[in-house]
Amino acid sequence: MEAPPVTMMPVTGGTINMMEYLLQGKAGGQRGAGGGWGAAELCVSGTGSVLDQSLESLLHRLRGLCDNMEPETFLDHEMVFLLKGQQASPFVLRARRSMDKAAVPWHLRYLGQPEVGDKNRHALVRNCVDIATSDNLTDFLVEMGFRMDHEFVAKGHVFRKGIMKIVVYKIFRILMPGNTESIEPLSLSYLVELNVVAPAGQDVVSDDMRNFAEQLKPLVHLEKIDPKRLM
Amino acid sequence: MAGVPAVRISIESACEKQVQEFQPSLWPWDSVRNNLRSALTEMCVLYDVLSIVKDKKFMTLDPVVQDPPPPKQVIKNTDIDLDKKIPEDYCPLDVQIPSDLEGSAYIKVSIQKQAPDIGDLGTVNLFKRPMPKSKPGTPHWQTKLETAQNVLLCKEIFAQLSREAVQIKSQIPHIVVKNQIISQPFPGLQLSISLCHSSNDKKSQKSASEKQNPEDHLYVLEHNLHQLIRECHKQTLSSTVMPHPASAPFGHKRMRLAGPQAFDKNEISSLQSNEGLLEKIIKQAKHIFLRRRTARTIDSLASRIEDPQIQAHWSNINDVYESSVKVLITSQGYEQICKSIQLQLNIGVEQIRVVHRDGRVITLSHQEQELQDFLLSQMSQHQVHAVQQLAKVMGWHVLSFSNHVGLGPVESIGNASAITVASPNGDYAISAKSSANVTKAVEKKHETVRNGPESGSKVMVQFPRSQCKDLPKGDVLQDNKWNHLRGPFKEVQWNKMEGRNFVYKMELLMAALTPC
Numbered sequence: 138m139e140a141p142p143v144t145m146m147p148v149t150g151g152t153i154n155m156m157e158y159l160l161q162g163k164a165g166g167q168r169g170a171g172g173g174w175g176a177a178e179l180c181v182s183g184t185g186s187v188l189d190q191s192l193e194s195l196l197h198r199l200r201g202l203c204d205n206m207e208p209e210t211f212l213d214h215e216m217v218f219l220l221k222g223q224q225a226s227p228f229v230l231r232a233r234r235s236m237d238k239a240a241v242p243w244h245l246r247y248l249g250q251p252e253v254g255d256k257n258r259h260a261l262v263r264n265c266v267d268i269a270t271s272d273n274l275t276d277f278l279v280e281m282g283f284r285m286d287h288e289f290v291a292k293g294h295v296f297r298k299g300i301m302k303i304v305v306y307k308i309f310r311i312l313m314p315g316n317t318e319s320i321e322p323l324s325l326s327y328l329v330e331l332n333v334v335a336p337a338g339q340d341v342v343s344d345d346m347r348n349f350a351e352q353l354k355p356l357v358h359l360e361k362i363d364p365k366r367l368m
Numbered sequence: 369m370a371g372v373p374a375v376r377i378s379i380e381s382a383c384e385k386q387v388q389e390f391q392p393s394l395w396p397w398d399s400v401r402n403n404l405r406s407a408l409t410e411m412c413v414l415y416d417v418l419s420i421v422k423d424k425k426f427m428t429l430d431p432v433v434q435d436p437p438p439p440k441q442v443i444k445n446t447d448i449d450l451d452k453k454i455p456e457d458y459c460p461l462d463v464q465i466p467s468d469l470e471g472s473a474y475i476k477v478s479i480q481k482q483a484p485d486i487g488d489l490g491t492v493n494l495f496k497r498p499m500p501k502s503k504p505g506t507p508h509w510q511t512k513l514e515t516a517q518n519v520l521l522c523k524e525i526f527a528q529l530s531r532e533a534v535q536i537k538s539q540i541p542h543i544v545v546k547n548q549i550i551s552q553p554f555p556g557l558q559l560s561i562s563l564c565h566s567s568n569d570k571k572s573q574k575s576a577s578e579k580q581n582p583e584d585h586l587y588v589l590e591h592n593l594h595q596l597i598r599e600c601h602k603q604t605l606s607s608t609v610m611p612h613p614a615s616a617p618f619g620h621k622r623m624r625l626a627g628p629q630a631f632d633k634n635e636i637s638s639l640q641s642n643e644g645l646l647e648k649i650i651k652q653a654k655h656i657f658l659r660r661r662t663a664r665t666i667d668s669l670a671s672r673i674e675d676p677q678i679q680a681h682w683s684n685i686n687d688v689y690e691s692s693v694k695v696l697i698t699s700q701g702y703e704q705i706c707k708s709i710q711l712q713l714n715i716g717v718e719q720i721r722v723v724h725r726d727g728r729v730i731t732l733s734h735q736e737q738e739l740q741d742f743l744l745s746q747m748s749q750h751q752v753h754a755v756q757q758l759a760k761v762m763g764w765h766v767l768s769f770s771n772h773v774g775l776g777p778v779e780s781i782g783n784a785s786a787i788t789v790a791s792p793n794g795d796y797a798i799s800a801k802s803s804a805n806v807t808k809a810v811e812k813k814h815e816t817v818r819n820g821p822e823s824g825s826k827v828m829v830q831f832p833r834s835q836c837k838d839l840p841k842g843d844v845l846q847d848n849k850w851n852h853l854r855g856p857f858k859e860v861q862w863n864k865m866e867g868r869n870f871v872y873k874m875e876l877l878m879a880a881l882t883p884c
Binding site: 204205206207209211213215231233234235237238241242243244246267268269270271291293295297300302304306334 | 604605606607609610611612613614615616617618621624625626627628629
């Protein structure tokens with residue numbers, strides 16, 4: 138694959154190639170409840186109260202397992218930009234901003250293809266580049282030739298345990314493009330993500346992630362979900 | 369089904385090879401065939417195992433005794449023996465502590481004067497500090513957990529300190545031996561930080577009563593170590609580290625602004641704290657040592673020298689790296705008149721900064737002798753300043769005044785200062801010179817002669833010519849009026865003068881020379 142047309146070269150001298158290790162799952166039902174947890178439709182395994190209850194117990198368990206801090210909630214707005222070049226697969230960049238914290242910088246992220254490695258590796262590993270930017274990012278990307286593909290709002294909780302980050306959030310669809318006030322939830326379930334950003338080659342990280350994921354069963358089963366299989 | 373070759377699977381016993389022939393998968397019933405085949409294999413294996421077991425020659429079946437399920441730990445009230453008294457602190461909760469966290473621990477920080485021999489390094493120098501008694505109401509599991517937590521914290525502190533001791537490059541390398549870290553903050557001074565972990569066995573309790581001097585232990589620094597590590601934890605666990613937006617990496621929120629706001633190197637390094645735990649604690653130890661020694665110097669001078677008097681007013685509000693003291697040099701009985709010498713000493717980590725009342729700023733190093741010499745020279749200057757102030761009060765005129773006279777022999781400490789004053793009617797003049805000549809206190813049986821700056825004072829009086837008998841009479845001065853001028857100087861035997869201190873004696877002298 139030839140180099141993308143927009144050079145996103147890191148600053149010379151001093152960056153370490155960072156990889157993202159990812160495990161995802163869905164929260165919203167108990168394993169033994171007969172409905173299973175896998176597919177999105179089956180997650181609606183009951184009334185709204187059941188959903189909240191399972192979220193509450195998940196949050197409670199995470200509160201106990203993770204570092205002892207005040208629980209952090211977040212409300213973010215993410216826009217995915219594509220650059221269509223001559224090659225078949227477009228170049229994807231994700232721009233994310235915090236809607237509840239005013240003065241924080243925007244976050245621009247590039248995620249590479251999942252690494253084809255050890256089948257026994259428990260987490261999805263892909264190359265990632267994280268950049269903090271000022272708030273005129275969208276104008277810049279549009280000027281560079283990117284076009285917004287889709288956007289969504291994510292609202293939920295974030296926990297940490299050492300270098301691991303656990304995010305429990307719900308995705309909301311934006312009804313009118315550009316207006317983040319009118320949103321509706323995409324599904325009734327919460328998405329759970331466990332990710333670690335670490336320098337390349339540290340495979341022991343994925344073992345730690347798996348051990349942590351074991352502790353969240355049966356509330357939620359985290360596994361490596363290949364994004365290509367979903368498309 | 370003609371034309372399609374059948375699948376032939378021949379079933380043999382476990383001792384013979386299985387022969388299978390089948391067509392490659394062009395067949396829509398492929399998966400069914402595979403499932404059936406695997407089921408068949410499983411059944412064959414089971415059949416073989418059962419037949420071997422029936423034989424009882426190579427394998428037998430043995431029934432397993434099922435353990436009854438363990439009884440629940442909840443004790444019903446009716447089960448408790450009402451005759452036996454339940455202890456007051458009965459609690460069904462039990463805590464099990466891993467073996468390496470048992471017992472109690474503390475961090476001992478001490479400063480010693482001489483460096484020990486190499487053979488002494490690594491000796492486990494602990495003494496069993498009596499554990500603080502827990503409040504009578506606390507359940508036993510709480511005290512157990514708290515003690516274990518304390519042990520864990522002390523181990524973490526020591527691990528962090530030893531890691532830094534090995535990694536950080538300093539001029540004099542730190543030594544890490546077993547449970548002790550030794551470093552040299554000042555030459556001739558040794559700071560040792562040791563982790564004292566005593567287990568709960570009765571045997572070690574007996575042997576742990578060493579003859580260590582508990583006065584040695586700096587409790588302040590131990591407390592500060594605990595405080596510093598908790599600060600560290602608070603930093604990592606603070607919400608300023610959490611990412612907003614949620615996909616951002618961890619890190620202090622101000623550091624995240626470094627990119628968009630184009631911080632330069634200075635700004636970034638000011639955000640990152642470079643000093644480790646060990647460096648901080650060594651700086652604090654240096655400051656404590658310097659402060660103690662300064663206090664000791666001032667106190668020893670105050671007790672040794674009675675005239676003039678030295679007073680120290682220590683400031684209540686201090687920093688871990690800085691303290692201040694105000695030093696006043698006064699004469700007893702004349703505090704309101706003679707207050708020229710007031711020094712503000714700011715004791716830092718390695719230096720002492722002195723701000724004089726007249727605006728001079730002097731920096732002294734950590735050497736004890738420098739401070740002592742400086743204070744002695746200030747005390748001798750005070751005497752001369754006091755005469756100047758006294759002259760104003762008594763109505764005498766100051767003819768000359770010098771803080772640092774350039775004549776006479778070179779003094780051992782500082783410079784001599786001198787003053788000449790004339791009486792109101794001009795008949796007499798007193799000239800006083802003061803220097804910081806310090807000789808050792810001499811004790812002759814029951815008599816102690818204290819020598820201080822006073823021993824370096826010399827007072828001379830000038831009389832009018834008419835009162836001098838031994839003047840040669842000459843032909844040049846014919847007129848009688850010249851006899852009213854002042855003549856030669858005569859030294860006063862100052863140690864025979866009445867008066868408890870220099871200024872008092874001077875006042876008496878002035879009074880004696882002022883005719884009513």
